[in-house]
Amino acid sequence: xxxxxxxxxxxxxxxxxxxxxxxxxxxxxxxxxxxxxxxxxxxxxxxxxxxxxxxxxxxxxxxxxxxxxxxxxxxxxxxxxxxxxxxxxxxxxxxxxxxxxxxxxxxxxxxxxxxxxxxxxxxxxxxxxxxxxxxxxxxxxxxxxxxxxxxxxxxxxxxxxxxxxxxxxxxxxxxxxxxxxxxxxxxxxxxxxxxxxxxxxxxxxxxxxxxxxxxxxxxxxxxxxxxxxxxxxxxxxxxxxxxxxxxxxxxxxxxxxxxxxxxxxxxxxxxxxxxxxxxxxxxxxxxxxxxxxxxxxxxxxxxxxxxxxxxxxxxxxxx
Amino acid sequence: xxxxxxxxxxxxxxxxxxxxxxxxxxxxxxxxxxxxxxxxxxxxxxxxxxxxxxxxxxxxxxxxxxxxxxxxxxxxxxxxxxxxxxxxxxxxxxxxxxxxxxxxxxxxxxxxxxxxxxxxxxxxxxxxxxxxxxxxxxxxxxxxxxxxxxxxxxxxxxxxxxxxxxxxxxxxxxxxxxxxxxxxxxxxxxxxxxxxxxxxxxxxxxxxxxxxxxxxxxxxxxxxxxxxxxxxxxxxxxxxxxxxxxxxxxxxxxxxxxxxxxxxxxxxxxxxxxxxxxxxxxxxxxxxxxxxxxxxxxxxxxxxxxxxxxxxxxxxxxxxxxxxx
Numbered sequence: 001x002x003x004x005x006x007x008x009x010x011x012x013x014x015x016x017x018x019x020x021x022x023x024x025x026x027x028x029x030x031x032x033x034x035x036x037x038x039x040x041x042x043x044x045x046x047x048x049x050x051x052x053x054x055x056x057x058x059x060x061x062x063x064x065x066x067x068x069x070x071x072x073x074x075x076x077x078x079x080x081x082x083x084x085x086x087x088x089x090x091x092x093x094x095x096x097x098x099x100x101x102x103x104x105x106x107x108x109x110x111x112x113x114x115x116x117x118x119x120x121x122x123x124x125x126x127x128x129x130x131x132x133x134x135x136x137x138x139x140x141x142x143x144x145x146x147x148x149x150x151x152x153x154x155x156x157x158x159x160x161x162x163x164x165x166x167x168x169x170x171x172x173x174x175x176x177x178x179x180x181x182x183x184x185x186x187x188x189x190x191x192x193x194x195x196x197x198x199x200x201x202x203x204x205x206x207x208x209x210x211x212x213x214x215x216x217x218x219x220x221x222x223x224x225x226x227x228x229x230x231x232x233x234x235x236x237x238x239x240x241x242x243x244x245x246x247x248x249x250x251x252x253x254x255x256x257x258x259x260x261x262x263x264x265x266x267x268x269x270x271x272x273x274x275x276x277x278x279x280x281x282x283x284x285x286x287x288x289x290x291x292x293x294x295x296x297x298x299x300x301x302x303x304x305x306x307x308x309x310x311x312x313x314x315x316x317x318x319x
Numbered sequence: 320x321x322x323x324x325x326x327x328x329x330x331x332x333x334x335x336x337x338x339x340x341x342x343x344x345x346x347x348x349x350x351x352x353x354x355x356x357x358x359x360x361x362x363x364x365x366x367x368x369x370x371x372x373x374x375x376x377x378x379x380x381x382x383x384x385x386x387x388x389x390x391x392x393x394x395x396x397x398x399x400x401x402x403x404x405x406x407x408x409x410x411x412x413x414x415x416x417x418x419x420x421x422x423x424x425x426x427x428x429x430x431x432x433x434x435x436x437x438x439x440x441x442x443x444x445x446x447x448x449x450x451x452x453x454x455x456x457x458x459x460x461x462x463x464x465x466x467x468x469x470x471x472x473x474x475x476x477x478x479x480x481x482x483x484x485x486x487x488x489x490x491x492x493x494x495x496x497x498x499x500x501x502x503x504x505x506x507x508x509x510x511x512x513x514x515x516x517x518x519x520x521x522x523x524x525x526x527x528x529x530x531x532x533x534x535x536x537x538x539x540x541x542x543x544x545x546x547x548x549x550x551x552x553x554x555x556x557x558x559x560x561x562x563x564x565x566x567x568x569x570x571x572x573x574x575x576x577x578x579x580x581x582x583x584x585x586x587x588x589x590x591x592x593x594x595x596x597x598x599x600x601x602x603x604x605x606x607x608x609x610x611x612x613x614x615x616x617x618x619x620x621x622x623x624x625x626x627x628x629x630x631x632x633x634x635x636x637x638x639x640x641x642x643x644x
């Protein structure tokens with residue numbers, strides 16, 4: 001495998017102007033704030049964080065669906081902005097959360113899966129047909145299911161269609177944004193197993209976004225924890241789950257309710273202050289909720305401190 | 320003494336379609352009973368049927384359905400609406416859509432008490448402010464004057480809980496109360512429910528698909544599949560020695576940090592939930608079950624695997640021990 005990272009993100013930032021009322025002055029919401037990382041080819045980077053932390057905005061910028069306010073995205077060593085849509089589609093493809101709204105209800109499954117091929121504009125009809133058949137088979141759908149409409153399929157089958165559509169151009173990278181959140185646990189397991197198998201067989205790289213930490217631990221080789229637009233900790237999956245360094249990572253891990261009776265519901269000590277991306281606190285952005293915050297946290301911005309395979313952004317780790 | 324809520328063989332049909340085909344469960348005072356199952360298994364319809372809130376066309380039948388010793392099967396709408404929101408309350412899944420967007424939090428909260436208890440406006444406002452504080456909302460006075468869209472998801476769900484508690488209910492039916500929330504907020508809300516239960520001796524029927532939630536807060540669990548309760552047991556027993564193959568399958572589907580190795584496939588249940596035709600006999604799980612045999616096409620016995628542990632399955636109780644051995 002080459003040394004060029006599959007995804008590289010440099011100083012990525014995205015600001016939204018939000019108008020609160022008809023005559024109110026627009027406020028700036030910094031959804032993603034100076035994020036840099038790289039994902040080696042063939043690995044899985046999991047991104048976790050609460051709703052509103054900017055993980056979906058980040059994914060959309062990496063997919064080229066949303067222009068960054070500043071910073072660069074490099075896919076396979078090429079600047080995303082230099083690639084045209086067709087070239088981009090051959091490199092990176094998405095699988096979204098909701099298989100009920102991400103598939104066109106008026107088209108048959110095989111036409112949905114064929115769309116990326118047809119959009120390339122230079123692939124012959126029988127080649128399209130052959131590759132659609134291949135992709136459907138790959139994700140465990142029959143040719144008969146290919147002629148159905150999405151409404152005739154279950155949630156799990158629809159997510160298989162979305163995966164087939166993502167794979168039909170044989171991309172190197174797949175961005176999965178909460179791919180199993182809308183599914184039942186038994187179906188979630190089927191889809192996670194399928195994604196793992198596909199990665200192994202096709203040598204794919206995944207950017208895997210989820211709020212479910214147990215799922216991320218299961219699939220990701222490395223994990224980045226986002227809080228209010230920044231990655232506050234990044235590490236190898238095993239190290240991050242075994243000894244989380246950032247207090248926010250610790251709180252997130254403590255909140256996971258594993259199916260182990262008798263342990264009760266943990267007190268994660270985050271208090272009642274909710275993070276507001278339109279109003280990012282000075283100093284460490286996590287300090288109002290942090291159970292370990294001390295005086296310096298409210299005015300001093302923590303620097304990145306390296307760990308095994310990544311970094312942590314916390315004053316406690318600097319010491 | 321009889322249970323706070325006693326449901327025996329509840330059936331719900333919509334036209335020719337059976338949504339619930341046999342649900343029996345009890346909730347004692349101060350107990351949390353979790354009803355767990357996947358989408359479409361009939362758990363939410365069960366909750367609505369218990370509250371007498373089935374959509375038009377829904378038909379409810381049961382061998383017994385009593386609340387605090389009173390048979391509520393034949394209560395008229397007037398009597399039922401007197402109970403609802405007063406002695407039995409409900410929280411639903413979406414805090415986003417279940418509050419009236421055109422009305423302040425305060426007026427929605429006070430309405431409950433004024434309607435059921437004839438409280439004065441001032442009394443109701445006091446009670447609402449007190450409860451908002453109780454559910455962990457800071458500055459209750461300010462929140463009372465706000466509209467739902469001004470609150471975050473976690474706050475809205477707290478408002479829903481406060482609303483359910485306005486009249487000191489004896490029974491709280493909570494349908495996926497934390498599914499739409501972040502894990503951090505979920506932990507806070509569940510702790511809150513447990514605290515309130517200890518304080519007020521509430522009986523809680525909690526409906527969820529999340530086995531993690533079940534494990535951490537339930538005293539007792541009933542597993543629903545295709546409209547039937549297929550297994551029911553005290554929580555520790557259900558997780559330690561599940562009897563029904565469906566329960567066992569569900570438990571292997573969940574990635575448990577530290578138990579399932581990364582990269583190894585998760586357990587999964589092949590196939591999908593079947594559509595149950597009218598007049599269906601036998602086990603509804605048999606087409607997906609690795610242990611299915613001829614007897615599964617006939618009436619299924621309700622077997623005891625322990626004094627308080629029932630499973631709707633033809634396999635002999637304790638078969639799992641032998642399978643493991």
